[in-house]
Amino acid sequence: MSTIGNRLAKIDSWDKVIGAAKYADDMRLPRMLHARILRSTMPHARIVSIDTHDAEQLPGVVAVITGRDVPIEYGILPSSQDEEALCVDKVRFVGDPVAAVAALDVETAERALELIHVEYEPLTPVMSIPEALDETRDALHSAAHADHHNIHKMVALEFGDLDAGFAEADYILEENYFYQGNTHLALEEHAALASFSPDGHLTLWSSTQTPHYVHRALAKTLELPASRIRVVAAAIGGGFGGKTDPFSHEIVACKLAMLTGRPVKINLTREEVFYCHRGRHPVLMWVKMGVRNDGEPTALHFRTILDGGAYGSYGVASTYYTGALQTVTYKIPAYKFEGMRLFTNKPPCGPKRGHGTPQPRFALEIHLDKIARHLNLDPAAYRKRFIVDDNTKTVNHLTITTCGLSECIDQVVAASGFGNKARETNHERSQSKIENRKSKIKTGLGLACGSYLSGAGLPIYWNQMPHSGVIVKVDRGGGVAVFCGSTDIGQGSTSLLAYIAAEEFGIDVRDVRVITADTDLTPVDLGSYSSRVTVMTGNACIQAVRPLKQKILDAAAEKLLVPAESLSFKDGEIICEDDDARRLKWVDAVVLAEAKFGTLSGTGSYKPPKRAGPYKGSGVGITPSYSYAACVAQVSVDTETGEVKVEKIWLAHDGGRALNPILVEGQVEGSVYMGVGEALMEEMTYRGGLHKAPSLLDYKSLTMRDMPSVETFLVETNDPEGPFGAKEAGQGPLLPVPPAIANAIYDAIGVRIDETPITPDKILKALEEKDKGRAPRVGPKNFPNAPYPEPIHVEPPEDAPRLEKKKG
Amino acid sequence: MMKQVLHLRVNGQTHELYIEPHKTLLEALREDLDLTGTKHGCELGECGACTVLVDGTPILACLALPIELQGREITTVEGMAHGAELHPLQRSFAELNAAQCGYCTAGMMLSAKALLDHEKNPTREQIRDALAGNLCRCTGYEKILDAVERVASEQSTVESK
Numbered sequence: 001m002s003t004i005g006n007r008l009a010k011i012d013s014w015d016k017v018i019g020a021a022k023y024a025d026d027m028r029l030p031r032m033l034h035a036r037i038l039r040s041t042m043p044h045a046r047i048v049s050i051d052t053h054d055a056e057q058l059p060g061v062v063a064v065i066t067g068r069d070v071p072i073e074y075g076i077l078p079s080s081q082d083e084e085a086l087c088v089d090k091v092r093f094v095g096d097p098v099a100a101v102a103a104l105d106v107e108t109a110e111r112a113l114e115l116i117h118v119e120y121e122p123l124t125p126v127m128s129i130p131e132a133l134d135e136t137r138d139a140l141h142s143a144a145h146a147d148h149h150n151i152h153k154m155v156a157l158e159f160g161d162l163d164a165g166f167a168e169a170d171y172i173l174e175e176n177y178f179y180q181g182n183t184h185l186a187l188e189e190h191a192a193l194a195s196f197s198p199d200g201h202l203t204l205w206s207s208t209q210t211p212h213y214v215h216r217a218l219a220k221t222l223e224l225p226a227s228r229i230r231v232v233a234a235a236i237g238g239g240f241g242g243k244t245d246p247f248s249h250e251i252v253a254c255k256l257a258m259l260t261g262r263p264v265k266i267n268l269t270r271e272e273v274f275y276c277h278r279g280r281h282p283v284l285m286w287v288k289m290g291v292r293n294d295g296e297p298t299a300l301h302f303r304t305i306l307d308g309g310a311y312g313s314y315g316v317a318s319t320y321y322t323g324a325l326q327t328v329t330y331k332i333p334a335y336k337f338e339g340m341r342l343f344t345n346k347p348p349c350g351p352k353r354g355h356g357t358p359q360p361r362f363a364l365e366i367h368l369d370k371i372a373r374h375l376n377l378d379p380a381a382y383r384k385r386f387i388v389d390d391n392t393k394t395v396n397h398l399t400i401t402t403c404g405l406s407e408c409i410d411q412v413v414a415a416s417g418f419g420n421k422a423r424e425t426n427h428e429r430s431q432s433k434i435e436n437r438k439s440k441i442k443t444g445l446g447l448a449c450g451s452y453l454s455g456a457g458l459p460i461y462w463n464q465m466p467h468s469g470v471i472v473k474v475d476r477g478g479g480v481a482v483f484c485g486s487t488d489i490g491q492g493s494t495s496l497l498a499y500i501a502a503e504e505f506g507i508d509v510r511d512v513r514v515i516t517a518d519t520d521l522t523p524v525d526l527g528s529y530s531s532r533v534t535v536m537t538g539n540a541c542i543q544a545v546r547p548l549k550q551k552i553l554d555a556a557a558e559k560l561l562v563p564a565e566s567l568s569f570k571d572g573e574i575i576c577e578d579d580d581a582r583r584l585k586w587v588d589a590v591v592l593a594e595a596k597f598g599t600l601s602g603t604g605s606y607k608p609p610k611r612a613g614p615y616k617g618s619g620v621g622i623t624p625s626y627s628y629a630a631c632v633a634q635v636s637v638d639t640e641t642g643e644v645k646v647e648k649i650w651l652a653h654d655g656g657r658a659l660n661p662i663l664v665e666g667q668v669e670g671s672v673y674m675g676v677g678e679a680l681m682e683e684m685t686y687r688g689g690l691h692k693a694p695s696l697l698d699y700k701s702l703t704m705r706d707m708p709s710v711e712t713f714l715v716e717t718n719d720p721e722g723p724f725g726a727k728e729a730g731q732g733p734l735l736p737v738p739p740a741i742a743n744a745i746y747d748a749i750g751v752r753i754d755e756t757p758i759t760p761d762k763i764l765k766a767l768e769e770k771d772k773g774r775a776p777r778v779g780p781k782n783f784p785n786a787p788y789p790e791p792i793h794v795e796p797p798e799d800a801p802r803l804e805k806k807k808g
Numbered sequence: 809m810m811k812q813v814l815h816l817r818v819n820g821q822t823h824e825l826y827i828e829p830h831k832t833l834l835e836a837l838r839e840d841l842d843l844t845g846t847k848h849g850c851e852l853g854e855c856g857a858c859t860v861l862v863d864g865t866p867i868l869a870c871l872a873l874p875i876e877l878q879g880r881e882i883t884t885v886e887g888m889a890h891g892a893e894l895h896p897l898q899r900s901f902a903e904l905n906a907a908q909c910g911y912c913t914a915g916m917m918l919s920a921k922a923l924l925d926h927e928k929n930p931t932r933e934q935i936r937d938a939l940a941g942n943l944c945r946c947t948g949y950e951k952i953l954d955a956v957e958r959v960a961s962e963q964s965t966v967e968s969k
Contacts, residue, residue: 013902016910017894019845019885023911026844187849187857187911187945237847237911238945270850490909490946662905666951670908673948696854696943704936704949 002571003503004724007662010495011509012488016235024191024207024234029263032193033062035256036109036266037249038099038116039275040091043127043345043689044138045120047089050099054115060108063260064116066099070255072221076213076245076350078461080152080312082145085221085251091120092140092310093345094689095275097248102256102264125345125689126150129284129307132342133784140310140343148787150343152308153319155617156791158336159395160803165299165334168807169290173371176286176780178755179359179738181307182682183279184352185701188237190268190276192250194257202258203230206250209239209487210527213460215519217246222254233517239489240674241351244529245278245313274694278350279684281318281341282307283359286783287367295375295382298803299334302326302360305786306341306349313350315341317456317620321356324621326364327394328451329405329628330386331801335395338788346686351529353674354731357452358738365448365739366754369746378419379447379743380409388801395796397613401625402717402727404654405449408630411652411713416632418445443636443647444748450629450735454656454721454728455532457608457622466605468536469523470544472501474552474600478587480505480512482544485525486537487517491730492663493533497541499660500723504545505552506569507586523605531728534659535624536606538723543604551600555593556584609721615794624721627728628654631672631736634708635744639767642760645708646676646741652713656727661714667729668712675737677702681757754779814874818843819887825874833877834858834869837884845885845914849943856942859915860884866922866941885914888921896959897921906955908946916942920956929964932957 015021052064067088075081086097099116103109123138131137132150139149147154166172192206202224208214211231219226236243249266256264268276286303304322308315323337354361372379387405394400413419459467471483480501488494498512515521525537549569556574557564560582567574574589576582584592594600611622634648649672658664681700685692693699718725738756746752751766754777762778770776796802809828816823818841825840837843837860849857851870858869861883888895897917900906907913916939923930923938930938935956936949944952 009903010905010907013905013907013910016907016913017885017898017902017917018889019843019914021910022844023847025848026838185945186909187855187943188847188909189849236909238909240945270852270854490907492905492908662951666905666908666947669948669950670946671948674945695852696850697852701943701945702949703940703943704953705940707949710948710950 001503002506003499003509004659006660008499008509008660010492011498011514012494021235023188023237024193024205025267027193027205027234029193029195032263032265033102033104033256033260034106034109035100035102035253035264036106036113037097037252038113040087040094040096040098042091042120042122043094043125044123044140045091046123047087047091047098048119048121051117052099055101055112058108058112058115060104061101061112062104063102063256064099064112065255065259070221070251074217074221074246075312076314076460077312077316079316080145082141082312085248093347094691095272095347096310100252100256102260127344127346127686127689129305129342130784132344133786140345145312146343152312152341152343153316154789155319155323155337155339156788157396157615157617158791158793160334160796162299162301162334162336165803166290168292168298168803168805170293171371171374172288172290173367174288175367175754176783177363177366178780179283179362180756181280181282181349181684182678183274183277183684184240184242185699186238186240186242189270189273190243190247190249191266192253193263193265194253195263196257196261201228201230202254203232204250204254205232205234207236207243208233209236209243209489209529211487211517211519212485212524212526214246214250218251218254221251222258230520233487236487236489239528240353241355241529242278244351244527247276270696271694274691275347277309277347278313280352281349281356281359283322284780284783285360285363287363289367289371291371293375295371295377296386297330297332300326300332301336303783304339304360305784307344308341309344309346309348311348313348315349318349318351318356320617320620322360324396325357325451326360327396328388328398328400328626329449330383331388332395333801333803336791338791340786340788345689353671354452354734355530358735361450361735362739362756365736366742369743380413380419383449384409393797393800395800397618397797398621399611401721402656402719403626403628404715404717405628405630407715408628408652408654409449411715412630412632412650415711416445416634416650418447418632440640441636441638442748443634444744444746446633446740446743446745446747448631448736448739448743450732451626452728452732452735453530453623454535454625454627455608455623456530457611458619459526466607467532468525468540468606470497470537470540470604471523472544472548472602474548474590476591476594478511478590480507482512482514482541483522484516484537485522486533487528489528491667492660493528493537496534496538496659500538500541501545504542504549505586507572531730534726534728535722538726540604540606542723543606544602548600548602551597552589552593555596556589559592560584613794615792625656625719625727627732629732629736631740633737633740633744635741635748637745637748637763639749642763644680644745644758644763647708649708649737650711651733652715653729653733654715654717655729656719656722657716657725658714659724659726664714664729665712668733669710671731671733672710672737673702673707675734676708676741679738679741679756679758681759683757751776752779815878816874816882817880818882819884827874829875831874832870833860833872833874836874837869843884843886847911847914856915856919857912859918859942861918861922864922864925866919883918885917888917895921896962897955900955900958904951904955904958906947906951912942912944916944916952924960924963930960
């Protein structure tokens with residue numbers, strides 16, 4: 001292929017390297033005002049009164065608004081419309097927005113905030129999972145927004161015969177795990193610019209991954225027809241799921257623009273971004289797995305409790321995600337999932353790269369490692385024996401298309417020498433043993449696997465429309481324009497559309513321009529989340545160009561006096577397979593086509609295949625296809641200081657087909673980076689209702705010095721669901737990294753850290769436990785008695801893994 | 809706070825500014841000189857996104873005051889190219905996918921430029937050290953290191969000819 005599969009620069013890289021890409025805060029409009037938001041200093045309180053009089057009088061202040069001005073509730077999920085752009089009656093976390101000011105400059109706006117007097121009546125803060133389960137504490141939300149008191153959502157599902165499964169097991173292992181909350185930390189802070197015209201047209205430029213969902217939220221909260229609102233995504237400085245909710249500051253900027261008749265710019269400070277959050281849910285987990293002596297899984301029971309923070313966000317979906325994908329890697333014949341999300345007085349959690357699946361994957365892959373060790377099985381060979389088959393279903397009604405996990409495991413095992421004792425000579429082995437014993441630095445290797453969706457199978461709000469639309473226009477000068485609502489967050493989704501159009505038409509990528517993320521100009525794409533963009537916009541783009549190609553070939557055939565079927569697009573020309581002499585330049589063929597058919601444009605759309613199972617909640621987890629990844633981590637542990645260094649990561653990713661390998665590698669490397677950070681250092685922690693570390697220095701993230709070297713292997717399974725065979729690559733590679741690191745630590749020093757982040761104090765504590773002859777483990781000791789509902793029993797599908805009864 | 813007249817040399821040209829003396833270099837560049845290529849990520853000097861060069865040395869513009877930098881040569885990302893000809897770092901960052909979202913890119917390239925202007929053949933470790941003050945959330949740093957290495961080797965090839 002001329003374009004697809006080649007290592008090409010992204011088409012928007014050039015603007016980025018010269019500093020010309022326009023992010024939201026780079027945009028200016030004449031007479032622009034600057035807005036700042038006053039935020040709650042209380043974790044949980046009723047608002048008794050807000051006095052804005054002094055602020056309004058400050059010279060340079062143009063408008064001040066409170067919750068009374070924007071009271072309509074909103075939220076990303078139809079079932080969680082529990083947020084107010086500015087709190088009306090109560091505040092639910094330190095950072096909750098309470099009032100907003102528009103002024104001539106930022107300094108004046110900030111001084112005005114200090115002149116707004118808010119009287120709070122404190123309520124008891126709910127700051128942890130046990131506190132959220134305690135019904136004597138104040139409820140954050142009314143019964144309309146919660147299942148019960150501070151329990152936001154409860155789920156219980158059972159597939160197949162769990163009891164029979166455990167009865168067949170030769171070995172059953174139960175354990176608790178905890179995955180700490182962490183945040184996206186996109187380098188660009190959220191920013192937006194709103195403008196309202198005298199004839200009632202509102203425009204919002206925003207750093208958002210989901211302009212379509214923002215569009216809907218603005219129509220609702222501002223009571224303007226959606227047909228008069230335009231949302232444009234600016235260049236985005238990182239998202240990772242942190243810019244997929246409609247936000248208070250977006251609504252506030254719009255309201256202030258409508259009230260003042262002037263454009264309003266709003267920038268969040270880095271501290272405010274921590275309060276926006278919508279990041280990784282802290283999840284407490286209990287896992288009970290039954291296996292035969294050869295490791296064959298017979299039953300899996302999984303419980304999760306999510307600490308959701310103060311609002312719903314994507315949390316209902318997150319809850320289901322903590323239970324959905326356990327079955328898509330290894331054959332599980334009986335599965336029970338109980339999940340629960342709780343409200344706490346902290347910044348709301350939502351979707352962060354992997355969305356609810358890294359936490360259970362961490363637990364499952366460590367659990368399997370423990371089982372493998374107990375049964376004296378090689379962790380890699382063991383997993384390989386029970387990998388799901390292509391084109392089958394799981395017990396929870398998920399459809400597997402292609403699964404390249406086996407090859408992924410082979411690649412990382414071969415490259416790292418994992419489990420391969422035969423590599424070393426006897427002398428080498430005993431020498432390294434002696435050295436290892438003497439040295440305080442111990443090294444180890446660990447393996448883990450993971451899987452992720454290539455796009456959520458259902459939209460956020462129920463409808464029957466496409467998830468992605470593309471319009472293509474061909475200009476008589478030979479230029480092609482591709483219009484699509486997708487947002488490029490750095491992953492290359494804009495470039496992908498150019499690559500596909502260039503490939504299909506046989507032209508140079510530089511002759512294609514792509515217009516994206518503008519609700520006035522581009523057809524809807526739901527947004528950059530759940531790794532949907534390559535598959536969905538790619539397929540829509542192919543559909544859009546096909547009829548155009550036919551028209552161009554038909555017009556060329558007429559001119560060349562050959563059948564259209566004998567013509568094809570190649571290297572900027574239309575060529576004839578039978579007669580080399582009969583050819584046309586691309587631009588001449590386009591002119592002929594426009595003369596024959598009129599203005600040339602094509603429309604394509606994509607809706608995922610209907611895959612939902614016969615139960616409530618089956619919509620979460622379905623997708624056109626799953627990606628697969630295997631990871632080996634090499635760590636060195638300093639047994640004196642407890643410091644863990646990840647020396648190297650080998651990661652093999654089955655992304656179906658690498659449409660541009662350099663971009664896929666970029667996603668693998670970025671995912672690995674994020675996985676290492678979550679495993680070792682990233683955490684959202686609170687004291688007395690306050691976030692302890694809302695800065696880039698105190699919230700630890702990897703610098704170049706901390707990042708291990710990465711060896712990437714791209715496995716291609718050519719999935720039939722994806723454009724040119726592609727599956728996702730943006731999130732899957734993160735999943736196996738944290739458990740591989742935990743398993744490597746066990747290999748190095750014989751202790752289990754069953755929680756994240758794996759910090760030096762936990763290593764030292766575990767070593768101390770080991771020395772004292774106690775269980776060499778740090779992790780949650782108990783799992784609360786959570787009031788899960790009775791499970792819905794669902795009959796597994798015909799071709800799901802089945803348990804063969806071997807015991808009498 | 810009374811505004812003052814200041815003169816700043818940015819990207820080879822002298823600019824006359826009329827600003828409050830407490831305004832940071834980052835704010836002056838972005839707001840008064842319309843050079844929005846320099847970014848803010850934290851406003852506190854913790855992320856490196858606002859890195860610019862002053863007489864060839866990387867500094868954090870969010871912690872610098874124009875009033876103290878008069879007469880010094882300031883270089884921002886807009887000053888890296890030679891007219892329409894890209895700096896080799898700009899070319900390699902684009903071609904090797906070292907810029908994903910692009911927000912850290914200006915700071916990264918300027919830190920790298922400072923290194924390569926002083927160190928002819930840095931090792932990958934030396935590059936890591938020089939750029940350790942620039943955070944990136946997208947790339948995992950790998951292709952940024954590749955891009956800087958490529959320019960370093962191009963430089964030394966040219967030198968040895």
